[in-house]
Amino acid sequence: MSQHLSTTESRPSALRVLLDNRPSYLSFGLAWLLGHGAYALSHGADPLLRLPSALPSVLLIGGLLAAMIVTSVVTMRAQRGATGREAVVGNLLAVSWLIGFGALFFVITALSSALAQPDLKMLLWPTGSGLIVGLLYLAGGAAYRDVLQYALGAWLALTSSAALFLDGASPYWVLALAGGGSYLVAAALEPRRRAMAPALA
Numbered sequence: 001m002s003q004h005l006s007t008t009e010s011r012p013s014a015l016r017v018l019l020d021n022r023p024s025y026l027s028f029g030l031a032w033l034l035g036h037g038a039y040a041l042s043h044g045a046d047p048l049l050r051l052p053s054a055l056p057s058v059l060l061i062g063g064l065l066a067a068m069i070v071t072s073v074v075t076m077r078a079q080r081g082a083t084g085r086e087a088v089v090g091n092l093l094a095v096s097w098l099i100g101f102g103a104l105f106f107v108i109t110a111l112s113s114a115l116a117q118p119d120l121k122m123l124l125w126p127t128g129s130g131l132i133v134g135l136l137y138l139a140g141g142a143a144y145r146d147v148l149q150y151a152l153g154a155w156l157a158l159t160s161s162a163a164l165f166l167d168g169a170s171p172y173w174v175l176a177l178a179g180g181g182s183y184l185v186a187a188a189l190e191p192r193r194r195a196m197a198p199a200l201a
Helices: 002-008 013-016 023-040 055-079 083-114 120-144 148-165 170-200
Strands: none
Touching: 023 055, 023 120, 023 170, 055 083, 083 120, 120 148, 120 170, 148 170
């Protein structure tokens, strides 16, 4: 009996071994680079590039929606091979995204109303989203012992929050380059993480 339990506990997590985060990282990275990059280029009274006012929002929102769809498909495929505790962890983490962004909506709406600064949303949404995503990646990395995802989450949470200290177009440059770029780096490192996953189990 104890031998069976030991074998079961040492078996690699189905999600940690099978889940390939590259499609998710690449799609989110491109969304951050294009969306936040467009905001950075067109921000202010004297922008580097004059773009239609709606274009940055369309690029960012459309890119994020596409990335979420890609991530959902990849995760659902991996969940088919997960049972018991792994399945519960995956479902709880999925619901955490809805809870996190729901809480962020309330915080930003309340702050903008209390401070009577509707334009505050333009800064708080991208930086706050980076913080929430970073914290969720921290949780996912810890749950599945995925050091790469954990490191990406820590980087996104810290850089997105630190961007609030900057003004002008600088916060958007940080989100586009430091945030979007980190996704692409993570995508490049993902094959190595997957190759090492059985050894880390």
